[in-house]
Amino acid sequence: MGNIVLGLAAPHNPNITSRPEGISDDDRHRLLQGFGHLHKCLVEASPDCLIVLTTDHMTNFFYHNNPMFCLAVSDTCTGPAPKEIGNLRVPKATLKVDTKLARGLLHYGIENEIDFSYSEDFILDHAFMVPLNFVTPHMDLPIVPVHIGGMLQPGPTARRCYKLGQHIRQFVNDSYSGKVAVLVSGSIYGDVGGPTMGSVDTAFEMEFLGLLKAGNIEEFVRRVTLENIKKAGVSNELLAWVTLQGVLGPAIPSSVEYIWAKGWSSGAASLVTWKF
Amino acid sequence: MSLYQVQRLFFDIHNDLDLRANYLANPESIAKPYDLSDTERLAILSKDIRSLYRMGVNPWLLFQFSHMVGIRNDEYLKQIREV
Numbered sequence: 265m266g267n268i269v270l271g272l273a274a275p276h277n278p279n280i281t282s283r284p285e286g287i288s289d290d291d292r293h294r295l296l297q298g299f300g301h302l303h304k305c306l307v308e309a310s311p312d313c314l315i316v317l318t319t320d321h322m323t324n325f326f327y328h329n330n331p332m333f334c335l336a337v338s339d340t341c342t343g344p345a346p347k348e349i350g351n352l353r354v355p356k357a358t359l360k361v362d363t364k365l366a367r368g369l370l371h372y373g374i375e376n377e378i379d380f381s382y383s384e385d386f387i388l389d390h391a392f393m394v395p396l397n398f399v400t401p402h403m404d405l406p407i408v409p410v411h412i413g414g415m416l417q418p419g420p421t422a423r424r425c426y427k428l429g430q431h432i433r434q435f436v437n438d439s440y441s442g443k444v445a446v447l448v449s450g451s452i453y454g455d456v457g458g459p460t461m462g463s464v465d466t467a468f469e470m471e472f473l474g475l476l477k478a479g480n481i482e483e484f485v486r487r488v489t490l491e492n493i494k495k496a497g498v499s500n501e502l503l504a505w506v507t508l509q510g511v512l513g514p515a516i517p518s519s520v521e522y523i524w525a526k527g528w529s530s531g532a533a534s535l536v537t538w539k540f
Numbered sequence: 541m542s543l544y545q546v547q548r549l550f551f552d553i554h555n556d557l558d559l560r561a562n563y564l565a566n567p568e569s570i571a572k573p574y575d576l577s578d579t580e581r582l583a584i585l586s587k588d589i590r591s592l593y594r595m596g597v598n599p600w601l602l603f604q605f606s607h608m609v610g611i612r613n614d615e616y617l618k619q620i621r622e623v
Contacts, residue, residue, distance in 0.1 A: 322601060326551045327544055347555050415600060457603030459621050462613070498599045 266440035268433060270309040271512045271538035272302050272447040273505065274395035276318065279528050281353045281394055287525035298521040298535035299398035305518075305537045306399050312442035313362035313406040314399075315432065315511070316392055317504045318449035319414035323347070323389040331381030332420040333428060336409040337366045343388025343396075352390055354397045359388070362406040365440050369408070372435040378428055386411075395449045412507050414500035422488035425503045429510020448508040450501025451531030458498040464524050464532045468495060472502070473534060479516040481509045499531065512538055543596050545575045546584065550597070550605045560608060587611060589619040 279286055280295065287295075306314070323345045325331060342358045349356060373380045386409055388396075396403060412428075413419040420428075436444050452469045455461050475484040488506050496502045518539040524532035549571060553560040563570040567585055576584070583591040587609050592602055599620070606616045 322551060322554065322604075327547060345555070346557060416598070455599075457599035457601070459617070461603070461617060 265438060266436040266442050266444055267540070268436060268446060268511060268513075269311055269443045269540055270305060270445040271508060271515070271536075271540075272306065272399065272445065273508065273534055273536035274299065274302055274399065274447060274449055275451055275531065275533040275535070276391045276394040276449045277451075277528055277531060277533070278348065278352055278390045278394060280533075281397060282351050287528065291523055291525035294521070294523050295525070295533055298523065298533065299395075301519065301521070302395075302399045302535060302537060303401070305539060306405075306445060309445055309539070310443065311405070311445035313365055313408060313444055315365070315408045315410060315444060315446045316396070316449060317410050317412055317446065317507050317511075318391040319499075319501055319504060320411045321389050321391050321415060323387050324383065325411065325413075325416070327416060330413065330416050331411065332413045332424070333378070334381040334383055334386070334411040335366050335370050336361055336386035337363060337370060337382045338384045338386065339363060341386050341388050341407070341409055343393040345387045345389040348390055352393065354390070354393045357393070357396075357403040359396070359403050360406040362408050365436070365442075365444070366408045368439055369432060369435050372439060373431060376431055378431050391449050395447060399447065410507075412504040414503045415498075419493075419500065420503060422485050422493075422503060422506045425506040426485045426510040429507040429512075432507075432511045433513060446508060446511050448501075448504045450504050451499065452502055452505060452534060453496050454499030454501055454531035455497030456499050456531070460497065465495070465497075466524065466532070468492075469522070469532060469534065472505075473520060473522065476509075476517055476536070477520060479514060481514060484509060497531075515540070542575055542577075542580075546580050546592070546595065547597055547601060549574045549576075549584065550601050553608060554601065554604050564608070589616055590622055593620045594623050
């Protein structure tokens with residue numbers, strides 16, 4: 265019935281929008297070109313909705329109530345969060361949620377042993393709003409926000425995240441009629457607040473990007489061990505990447521752009537497309 | 541002693557801008573209702589990033605706190621790297 269028509273990966277470093285002057289003109293140009301390409305691919309694919317996979321940054325969830333996975337199921341979601349709207353330089357926007365997909369996926373998950381948490385009041389923080397600002401600048405494409413727990417430990421396993429992604433794919437194929445694009449927001453390596461903040465383990469990132477480029481998804485998921493999750497840094501957005509691989513199925517990227525701008529305190533930017 | 545209470549204070553002032561402004565104006569008063577040990581309270585009020593990091597505060601959250609209370613990135617990194 266439904267189809268996954270496009271996969272995207274993009275960064276959400278708040279400096280991208282709040283302090284673009286903090287990086288070199290060349291890096292900024294490459295970054296904008298990279299986002300421009302993602303936007304172009306999204307327009308060409310013309311999906312009915314965009315699933316956004318990322319980790320909430322202590323906006324909606326904290327240790328008092330921390331789901332491994334959460335779906336936003338309300339008719340709309342608004343962002344950025346109040347805490348960041350003054351600095352992020354992304355205009356406040358209210359986006360429609362594709363509730364047919366979101367609520368359908370919720371029920372499908374319950375019936376298939378993925379116990380999603382769900383929210384009728386989900387705030388879109390910079391992890392959502394920074395990439396959306398570029399890939400869907402009019403904020404008029406219905407989205408399905410999916411929180412993949414990563415920032416708070418313990419979080420889900422890579423195996424579980426991959427299975428979740430597969431379930432999403434199965435649901436789209438079996439029970440949704442329409443074209444679906446999927447975006448993962450975040451870095452493979454990101455140590456905001458950690459001791460290596462301000463530098464990037466490029467070898468680590470190249471290792472995982474290399475596996476993606478080769479289409480070696482089984483090995484990609486296998487290597488997301490507890491040890492490597494720790495090595496990936498505090499932000500732990502790697503699990504959202506694993507989830508995307510489950511959604512996309514075996515695939516080789518159509519394009520990969522990697523930018524590490526030394527003016528940033530967090531992570532490098534990996535901008536990737538998978539066209540189907 | 542409760543790491544959760546330390547982190548809960550940071551989470552609350554991170555998300556609630558009014559509470560944050562009140563905290564910055566009068567940190568002792570805002571921290572008072574939180575169930576903190578003397579050691580924890582002192583570390584928070586004296587902006588002792590090193591001690592807070594050693595206690596196990598989530599580093600991302602600790603970094604947000606350090607920003608809120610005016611600690612520069614280089615000083616933050618110096619303190620956590622000394623642990």
